[in-house]
Amino acid sequence: MRGKRVTFxxxxxxxxxxxxxxxxxxxxxxxxxxxxxxSALFRQDAFGMSEEFVFLDNFIxxxxxxxxxxxxxxxxxxxxxxxxxxxxxxxxxxxxxxGVVKGAAIYKSLLTWPYAVAPAIAGVLWWFLFNPTxxxxxxxLAAIGIDWNHHLNSGQALALVIIxxxxxxxxYNFLFFLAGLQTIPKSLLEAAALDGADGFVRxxxxxxxxxxPTTFFLIVTNLVYAFCDTFAVIHATTGGGPGTxxxxxxxxxxxxxxxxxxxxxxxxxxxILMLLVGTLTIIQFRYIERNIHY
Amino acid sequence: MxxxxxxxVASHAALIIGTALMILPVYMAFxxxxxxxxxxxxxxxLWPGAHLIDNYGQVLGEGMxxxxxxxxxxxxxxxxxxxxxxxxGKIAVSILSGFAITYFQFPFRILAFWIIFATMxxxxxxxxxxxYEVVAGFGMLDSYxxxxxxxxxxxxxxxxxxxxFMTVPDELTEAARIDGAGPWRFLWWILIPMSRTxxxxxxxxxxxxxxxxxxxxxxxxxxxSYYTVIMGIQRMARASDFQPQxxxxxxxxILALLPPVIVVAAMQKQFVKGLxxxxx
Numbered sequence: 001m002r003g004k005r006v007t008f009x010x011x012x013x014x015x016x017x018x019x020x021x022x023x024x025x026x027x028x029x030x031x032x033x034x035x036x037x038x039s040a041l042f043r044q045d046a047f048g049m050s051e052e053f054v055f056l057d058n059f060i061x062x063x064x065x066x067x068x069x070x071x072x073x074x075x076x077x078x079x080x081x082x083x084x085x086x087x088x089x090x091x092x093x094x095x096x097x098x099g100v101v102k103g104a105a106i107y108k109s110l111l112t113w114p115y116a117v118a119p120a121i122a123g124v125l126w127w128f129l130f131n132p133t134x135x136x137x138x139x140x141l142a143a144i145g146i147d148w149n150h151h152l153n154s155g156q157a158l159a160l161v162i163i164x165x166x167x168x169x170x171x172y173n174f175l176f177f178l179a180g181l182q183t184i185p186k187s188l189l190e191a192a193a194l195d196g197a198d199g200f201v202r203x204x205x206x207x208x209x210x211x212x213p214t215t216f217f218l219i220v221t222n223l224v225y226a227f228c229d230t231f232a233v234i235h236a237t238t239g240g241g242p243g244t245x246x247x248x249x250x251x252x253x254x255x256x257x258x259x260x261x262x263x264x265x266x267x268x269x270x271x272i273l274m275l276l277v278g279t280l281t282i283i284q285f286r287y288i289e290r291n292i293h294y
Numbered sequence: 295m296x297x298x299x300x301x302x303v304a305s306h307a308a309l310i311i312g313t314a315l316m317i318l319p320v321y322m323a324f325x326x327x328x329x330x331x332x333x334x335x336x337x338x339x340l341w342p343g344a345h346l347i348d349n350y351g352q353v354l355g356e357g358m359x360x361x362x363x364x365x366x367x368x369x370x371x372x373x374x375x376x377x378x379x380x381x382x383g384k385i386a387v388s389i390l391s392g393f394a395i396t397y398f399q400f401p402f403r404i405l406a407f408w409i410i411f412a413t414m415x416x417x418x419x420x421x422x423x424x425x426y427e428v429v430a431g432f433g434m435l436d437s438y439x440x441x442x443x444x445x446x447x448x449x450x451x452x453x454x455x456x457x458x459f460m461t462v463p464d465e466l467t468e469a470a471r472i473d474g475a476g477p478w479r480f481l482w483w484i485l486i487p488m489s490r491t492x493x494x495x496x497x498x499x500x501x502x503x504x505x506x507x508x509x510x511x512x513x514x515x516x517x518x519s520y521y522t523v524i525m526g527i528q529r530m531a532r533a534s535d536f537q538p539q540x541x542x543x544x545x546x547x548i549l550a551l552l553p554p555v556i557v558v559a560a561m562q563k564q565f566v567k568g569l570x571x572x573x574x
Contacts, residue, residue: 002460003395003396003403004459004460004464004467004528005464006468006471007398007467008396008398008480010398011401013394013478014395014398014400017390017393017398018390018394018406019393020391021452022406022409022410024446024447025412025413025447027428028425028428028443028444028447029412029421029447031424032421032424032425032427032428033412033416033424035427036421048378089312093309093312096308096312100305100309108318109562110315110317111313112558113316113555113559114316115502115565116554116555116557117551117554118550118551118554119508120508120525120527120528121524121527121550124527124531126319127531128322128323128326128540128544129322134334134335134337136322136340138336151411167316168318170316174572175566176545179570191497222338227419228420231508232508232509232524235509235512235528236527236529236531239532250420253422258423260314266422267424270422273420277416277419277420278415285411288558
């Protein structure tokens with residue numbers, strides 16, 4: 001990491017400057033993470049009175065448990081579905097909004113404001129629209145013969161949290177795709193048009209390859225969002241159910257730790273999720289470092 | 295109709311459907327919040343009703359007391375306090391540490407960088423239980439400090455200021471040093487004024503982040519008088535599943551999403567700038 005060529009002398013000043021950031025980081029981030037790692041290697045009794053070192057036992061038990069494998073698979077499906085749905089629609093709307101002349105500004109602001117809506121609220125909004133007795137969508141579905149009840153039907157509950165999560169993230173993806181599109185030189189597209197490439201060919205051969213960096217960046221951020229932030233969507237609506245139909249990894253950590261008080265198991269799950277999210281963050285960071293020139 | 299013309303019409307049609315999709319959930323929440331209970335149970339119409347003032351007055355002052363939930367007024371107040379504390383705290387702490395890692399050469403500089411970077415890899419979601427224990431150990435459960443202090447560390451904001459400071463010409467630093475200005479004066483009189491627009495952009499993004507916190511206040515608060523409005527809604531929605539009070543829940547939803555939406559709408563430019571600067 002580069003610093004300035006011209007700097008100030010001394011060590012006391014930078015120490016004071018860094019103290020608040022490092023103190024908060026250490027106390028509330030690094031220390032708890034170390035504690036997670038530690039309790040993942042121990043087994044506590046139910047009252048937290050004693051513990052014994054069990055090494056990787058918690059992890060082995062975890063993977064032997066069919067529940068965990070199921071939650072893992074579910075999370076991958078949920079994350080992929082949310083990412084694909086949200087990014088796909090965002091790309092479509094970005095390309096269209098970039099292409100129209102009239103009303104472009106209006107479309108852009110109407111598509112971006114939901115960024116400010118909290119994930120928990122996004123969940124509650126869709127929970128209400130699909131409410132089995134009074135939701136307008138469930139009533140519309142009933143009119144065409146589909147019985148919607150996310151309290152009982154696992155697939156429908158999962159679909160609901162995917163829709164709400166994707167909806168919330170759409171604005172974010174839209175803004176980044178739009179910014180990516182605006183960096184593509186119009187002259188390039190005009191030249192291709194003169195050469196006789198039609199709209200679809202221009203999109204596939206020019207726009208899409210040039211959008212690859214943005215797309216890649218968004219895939220990583222969307223996956224991290226789906227792994228972590230969607231806790232609020234699920235907790236505020238389905239509560240992980242019915243049964244375990246919407247119990248993603250993050251939700252299971254919360255439930256096992258706070259409700260079932262299985263500290264070692266919950267900690268082991270935390271460590272696995274930490275590795276997953278940490279890897280994604282490093283990939284993203286390396287990518288940013290490579291693409292940004294100071 | 296020529297094919298270009300057809301394409302334009304199709305584009306607008308798709309975009310209108312798209313914007314409708316973004317607006318509809320909030321519009322329906324607003325509609326529900328303006329009808330009385332019986333109307334919201336027998337099938338909601340698509341237009342607002344006459345109970346706007348009744349419903350909003352009730353959630354702000356009374357809330358759902360029968361469920362042990364406080365009125366929404368104090369929850370909104372808590373959300374404002376917490377969001378602003380997180381925002382100002384994060385900006386201050388990040389300016390200081392960004393300044394330290396760009397304008398000083400000291401041993402452990404790289405180590406400091408990596409510790410700060412660790413915050414990016416460890417979102418609260420992956421270390422729920424031990425963080426809860428740390429905060430409980432400090433006796434900070436059910437307090438504004440507990441709700442805001444642990445969230446003010448930020449790698450992205452620190453790197454943002456580092457990036458901004460890297461673009462400040464070295465000649466300026468040299469001139470300041472020749473004039474006898476120390477690091478504090480340089481920071482206060484030159485760097486901070488020069489980063490005004492970046493601070494504004496970061497303000498918008500961080501305010502939304504702070505306001506929309508969910509898991510953190512859920513862990514930190516047992517006492518209902520410290521509930522923030524975003525997490526309070528969950529309790530109301532849950533109660534509503536058994537004994538529907540959707541008109542009140544949706545009035546709360548509208549009140550809870552209004553402040554960040556207004557910030558985004560009023561500071562559109564800073565919002566977009568902040569989004570790209572903190573994420574990319």
